[in-house]
Every structure is written in C-alpha cells, then in structure tokens.
Amino acid sequence: MRHLLSVDDLTIDTATELLDEAERFEQALMGREIRKLPTLRGRTIMTVFYENSTRTRVSFEVAGKWMSADVINVSASSSSTSKGESLRDTAKTLRAAGADALIVRHPASGAAHQIAQWTWEDGTGPSVINAGDGTHEHPTQALLDALTLRQRLGSLAGRRIAIVGDVLHSRVARSNAHLLATLGAQVVLVAPPTLLPVGVETWPVEISHSLDAELAAVDAVMLLRVQAERMNGGFFPSAREYSIRYGLSDRRSALLADHAVVLHPGPMLRGMEIGFSVADSSKATVLQQVSNGVHMRMAVLFTLLVGTESEGPA
Numbered sequence: 001m002r003h004l005l006s007v008d009d010l011t012i013d014t015a016t017e018l019l020d021e022a023e024r025f026e027q028a029l030m031g032r033e034i035r036k037l038p039t040l041r042g043r044t045i046m047t048v049f050y051e052n053s054t055r056t057r058v059s060f061e062v063a064g065k066w067m068s069a070d071v072i073n074v075s076a077s078s079s080s081t082s083k084g085e086s087l088r089d090t091a092k093t094l095r096a097a098g099a100d101a102l103i104v105r106h107p108a109s110g111a112a113h114q115i116a117q118w119t120w121e122d123g124t125g126p127s128v129i130n131a132g133d134g135t136h137e138h139p140t141q142a143l144l145d146a147l148t149l150r151q152r153l154g155s156l157a158g159r160r161i162a163i164v165g166d167v168l169h170s171r172v173a174r175s176n177a178h179l180l181a182t183l184g185a186q187v188v189l190v191a192p193p194t195l196l197p198v199g200v201e202t203w204p205v206e207i208s209h210s211l212d213a214e215l216a217a218v219d220a221v222m223l224l225r226v227q228a229e230r231m232n233g234g235f236f237p238s239a240r241e242y243s244i245r246y247g248l249s250d251r252r253s254a255l256l257a258d259h260a261v262v263l264h265p266g267p268m269l270r271g272m273e274i275g276f277s278v279a280d281s282s283k284a285t286v287l288q289q290v291s292n293g294v295h296m297r298m299a300v301l302f303t304l305l306v307g308t309e310s311e312g313p314a
C-alpha cells in the first residue's frame with residue numbers, strides 16, 4: 001500500500017491486517033515506562049491540517065513520536081497558505097523539504113487524492129494519508145472505530161451497527177459504512193431524510209428514520225457529530241428536534257441490549273447528540289476510540305513507510 005486515501009483501498013484482508021498490527025503496537029507498548037520504538041527512526045512525517053482537529057492531529061503526532069519519527073506540524077493559518085500559496089505549491093514544497101509521509105486534512109473532498117497525484121514524481125514521493133477531506137472520507141477514523149468494535153464485540157461479522165445523525169455532512173459515516181460492510185457487519189443509517197446524501201441508496205446499508213425502532217436490535221450505536229460548519233448557518237431539523245428524535249438520551253440508551261456499545265468520533269455535543277450520562281457510561285467507548293486512534297495510526301504509518309513484509313513491533 002502506498003497511500004491511504006479511502007477505505008475503498010482496503011480489502012477484508014488488508015483491513016484485518018491493519019487491525020491486527022494496531023493491536024501488536026498496543027501490546028508492544030503496554031506497561032512500558034518510556035513509550036518509544038525505533039521503528040521509524042530517520043523518517044519525516046508532516047501533518048498538514050487546513051481544518052481544526054484535536055484527536056486526529058494529536059494521535060498522528062503521538063504515533064509518529066512513539067515510533068521515533070521526526071514529526072512536523074503544518075497548519076494553514078501559520079503557513080504560507082495565508083499569503084496565498086496554492087495547495088499544489090505547498091504540497092510540492094513539503095515533498096522537496098523531505099516529507100516521507102503527508103497526513104492531510106482539508107475542507108475539499110478529494111484534496112488528499114489530488115496531493116498524492118501532485119507529489120508523486122519520477123517513481124517516488126511521500127505516502128499520503130487522508131485525515132479527513134470535506135464530506136468525503138476519514139479512513140483512519142473508520143479503522144480505529146472498527147478496532148474498538150472488534151475489541152468490545154469480538155468479530156464484526158453479522159453484527160448490526162446503527163450510524164446515527166448527520167450522515168449528509170459526515171466523512172466518518174461514509175468511511176465507516178463502507179469499511180464495516182467490508183468487515184461483514186450489517187449497517188443501518190438512522191437519519192432524517194434531509195440529512196442523507198444523494199446516492200446513499202448505492203451504499204451497502206439499510207436506511208431508517210427512527211432511532212427508537214432500531215435500538216433494541218443493534219450491537220452498537222455510532223453517533224455522528226452535527227457538522228454545523230458545513231450547514232451555512234442553519235439546518236433542518238432544528239437542533240431541538242434533532243436532539244429529540246436522534247439524540248441518544250439517557251432514557252433511550254436504556255433500550256439498548258446489555259452488550260451493546262455507544263461510539264462517538266468526537267468532538268461530542270453533549271445534551272444534543274448524546275446524553276450527559278451516556279457519554280460517561282460504561283457503554284461509551286469514546287476514550288477507548290482515542291487510545292485506539294494512536295495504535296491504529298502507528299499501524300498505518302508502519303504499513304505505508306516500512307511495509308508488512310518487514311518485521312513488526314512484536
């Protein structure tokens with residue numbers, strides 16, 4: 001694998017190998033006072049973020065540092081982008097400065113694909129990882145979510161997972177729906193018709209408009225963040241109606257099976273998308289998702305920069 005741009009790049013075998021690799025990194029670091037492996041010594045990783053982030057940017061930086069890579073963070077506001085430099089020139093500049101990997105977040109769908117094309121020259125170039133492009137994809141989020149589900153539920157084959165809320169603006173929903181289906185899960189999107197994208201009928205999912213009707217039968221509920229920044233100042237249904245119909249309130253979470261778990265990619269809007277108590281309950285996997293994000297990003301960086309044929313962390 002040269003880049004990770006989309007979950008469509010992953011088969012059940014390559015996705016499962018990444019999940020296994022992430023667990024090997026978790027095991028390799030467990031109980032260590034100093035969490036440092038020599039795996040990527042001498043490699044240079046650059047995070048290039050044109051949108052805000054806490055979890056994704058930090059976990060890539062931690063992952064790189066725990067593998068002894070040099071990690072450089074580039075943000076739009078502090079780079080020459082603010083002086084009018086084009087995305088193409090910035091990408092080529094970072095390649096020329098020695099990037100072995102570019103981790104890209106950008107508001108435009110397809111930006112990471114485009115950067116991968118621009119920076120591949122004469123048979124070489126950095127590995128490009130899509131850390132979220134517009135409303136399109138967020139493949140490492142889907143991988144860390146799959147890892148969390150596998151740890152909490154065992155195999156994903158045949159498990160029923162509800163993805164709930166603002167599917168229309170969510171790159172997390174698209175990546176998760178496709179990856180979970182690849183891994184054998186049954187996915188049901190639960191959303192108002194106004195927050196479903198055109199073409200959703202081609203996704204490998206069922207569609208429901210009633211959260212209450214789905215809760216008793218699912219093994220996991222994956223709540224989505226309402227992407228207000230992509231809604232031009234308003235959305236339908238209203239925030240209050242959204243909360244009433246699609247929020248996983250404390251009352252609603254009582255309808256879940258005992259074994260069922262609740263995921264949220266963060267940042268959470270407590271009281272709207274998720275009840276205050278649910279977010280901190282033993283059913284919620286929110287912080288486990290964050291920890292898994294570091295191990296999964298270690299696995300992705302290792303696989304792209306070193307390759308699966310080399311000796312791993314075990």
Ligand code: CP
Pocket residue numbers: 052053054055056057132141265266267
């Ligand atoms: N889940 C996620 O992408 O969070 P951040 O925006 O904080 O990176």
